[in-house]
Amino acid sequence: MTLTTLGVLAVCGWLLAGLGLRRGLAEAARTPALTAHALTPFGALLVSAVLGFGALFTLIAMTAQWWALLLVTLGRPHRLVDPSRPGPLRPVLWLITTGVLAHGLAAAVV
Template identity: 45%
Template sequence: MPVAVLVVWTLCAMGWGVVLAGLRRGVRGPARGPSLFAHAATPAGVVLLCSLIGFGSLYAVIALTAEWWALALVTRLRPERLLVTGGLGRLAAWAVLTAAATLTGCHLIL
């Protein structure tokens, strides 16, 4: 297995853990349970979706890695800020950073 793929998987797992820690620390009230469940189900859902449509999961893993690290950077490790206090500016910054990181990751790895 190429080293770049292992690095992407490691960064993906670390990004998932960073966002999980932020969700556990920051989200309170009735939204806590569903947000933690959705975050925990995301990796399995992505792998199942990719296998169902017959598409390799490396592209999806690169995109997930970019999304989670962009979310951590834009919200300063507090994911609830994306919707609570961020407004459209923070959401746009997250989308732009995710797209740039995904394109860069795809060009570097593939």
């Protein structure tokens, strides 16, 4: 897999997660959620730059977590913390899926 492919996967995952947040949240919660979502890539890259890590593994981790979020919540990211379904099942599945996808992406890219 090339870096261009990884970048396209990252952008597509980020856009799909943003669309899911825009579609699924009420107006009062939508603006802060979309603002935080829009700032996430810049914040992650800034932290990795300050700590001295390269952007490759940050990009791999972000791509994995966005696609894992879409897979676990079936395209509706607000379901991850849905108060009508208490319990840690979805967050745990998200964590496991993110780890598996990050491992696979790292093996494919590096």
